[in-house]
Amino acid sequence: MRLAFNNFISIYQGLSREIWVLSVVSLINRIGAMVIPFLSIYLADAKGFTLAEIGWVMSSFGVGSLIGSWLGGKLTDKFGFYPIIIFSLFTSGIGLILLKELDTFYEICGGFFLVTLFTDILRPPIFVAIRQYSSEKNRTKSITLIRLAINLGFSAGPATGGLLIATWGYTSLFWVDGVSCILALLIFVLAIQPKKKIVEENDDSLEENKKSQSPYRDFPYLLFILSMVFFGVIFMQYFSTVPLFYKEVHELNEAVIGLLLSSNGFVIFLLEMPLIHWVEKQKKYSTMQIMMSSIVLVLLSYILLIVGHDLWVLFIGMMLLTLGEMLMFPLSNAEAMSRASGKYQGDYMALYTIAFSISHLVGHNLGMQSVNIFGYNYTWTFMIAGLLLCIVLLQLFQFSKKREELSQTAK
Known part of the structure; x- marks a missing residue:
């Protein structure tokens, strides 16, 4: 012990x-x-x-x-x-x-x-x-x-x-x-x-290029931000439309719904730091591969919403979402920070936070309107399709980054 x-x-x-x-x-x-x-x-x-x-x-x-x-x-x-x-x-x-x-x-x-x-x-x-x-x-x-x-x-x-x-x-x-x-x-x-000077970690040509580049002209980064917007919109459903689904379809009372939702925060509090500590020691998988795996975990949680009929299935779905969240948010944040450099650091990190502000602004209402028009199962299917699009966007981001690195190396 x-x-x-x-x-x-x-x-x-x-x-x-x-x-x-x-x-x-x-x-x-x-x-x-x-x-x-x-x-x-x-x-x-x-x-x-x-x-x-x-x-x-x-x-x-x-x-x-x-x-x-x-x-x-x-x-x-x-x-x-x-x-x-x-x-x-x-x-x-x-x-x-x-x-x-x-x-x-x-x-x-x-x-x-x-x-x-x-x-x-x-x-x-x-x-x-x-x-x-x-x-x-x-x-x-x-x-x-x-x-x-x-x-x-x-x-x-x-x-x-x-x-x-x-x-x-x-x-x-x-x-x-x-x-x-x-x-x-x-x-x-x-x-x-306050420190008088921010010390750059390296001075290679790619880093020098980013120092004079606005994030709004950084095409690979914009692909990454777009994927975060989609992920955020879909993630938000678990705290707006999904609780309504628990109540209306599964007829759970507020106490049980509260326990399901609070299990998310409790598990994050206990396990997120040890999980990230373990992930950082892994050399076999890249950060991008782990982020894509986190999207798959969230996708599986939505599949369970469609096929599940018992409370324990809903709980497993919540745990899959929580595991995906624990992996996605710290790693995506670090990925955004790794591209932020020089005089545009604030703009880079602002764009990352804006992605989730947009998710809040759009996600809750979009989910409610979808449920009202198409019903819950079709809405969950749309969310699964959105998560697949997230994976595609991250793949494009990774491909664009590699092209960018090759181009800088050639120079």
């Missing part, structure tokens, strides 16, 4: 102090994001909004996320990651506290748009900071630790939010969310000092 514990602890060794601080900042920030799970309930109960009005507020939320991610990349490339992280945490903290003062439909739409914009400006600079404070050897593990903190924060946030609402009402959510951002800001400023 002691040996197993020591082996588990050793997985986390070798990461820089700054990465641990960024993880703590991410944890506090995401625990504080407890307004989000209760947003629709708050708007209906406390503000008396109709479902249509709530839908528009959620849309303004999604647009804010999309623009914030793009703007975060631009600002990071211009000013560096350090001041932009401070700016995002400060403005989102103040904004969350002020949200409780808004009452009308248009005020709340505008308020949530701005607060989400300020909040998601944080994403690109965090990724750029990870690149600076980690080596190529432990970069994927560093990303995984940040993801672990975010998942833990998302798991703890709703429980904390529910207790706050029951004890002090909805107003307390905005106060605690805002103060948590300010607390994360203080920890970041006190624990991390």
Whole structure:
């Protein structure tokens, strides 16, 4: 038992102090994001909004996320990651506290748009900071630790939010969310000092070429981002249309559905870091092969939704999805980071986060409309086809990268 514990602890060794601080900042920030799970309930109960009005507020939320991610990349490339992280945490903290003062439909739409914009400006600079404070050897593990903190924060946030609402009402959510951002800001400023220069890991011709190349002109990278958009749209269904499928088709109650969904976060918390540690030691398979395998795992989970009739089959499907998620997100993030270099680092990482902002913006509504028109089984079939397209796009990305490397070598 002691040996197993020591082996588990050793997985986390070798990461820089700054990465641990960024993880703590991410944890506090995401625990504080407890307004989000209760947003629709708050708007209906406390503000008396109709479902249509709530839908528009959620849309303004999604647009804010999309623009914030793009703007975060631009600002990071211009000013560096350090001041932009401070700016995002400060403005989102103040904004969350002020949200409780808004009452009308248009005020709340505008308020949530701005607060989400300020909040998601944080994403690109965090990724750029990870690149600076980690080596190529432990970069994927560093990303995984940040993801672990975010998942833990998302798991703890709703429980904390529910207790706050029951004890002090909805107003307390905005106060605690805002103060948590300010607390994360203080920890970041006190624990991390800005570095004056980002040290490039190599100076080969391909890297020099990327330094002067915008990601929007990087054709292989755009193929990669497109595959992430498709994957994100399909992945999101497990947290929008699939729970409805559990209830309407399998007649599961909310408690069982909650356990199925929470098993995802629990398994990620326990196993993602050891899994990535094991994957990094594998020399037989490339990163791209493992990413494609993760897509196959998610594809199999959708097949089980079509053919499965028992609860244990649904659970296996959820575990397949979780395993695919644990492999795809850290590795795809590291792949995006490996192409980000020089003055366009922020733009590269912004485009990666924008892919999942688009997935949020489009995926939930697209899945619901598909279920309404075609039914569940046809919708799952469409998702399987989309995952096959993801694999094709990743193959094209890999092929384009090889052509690019050959072309640079020839020069």
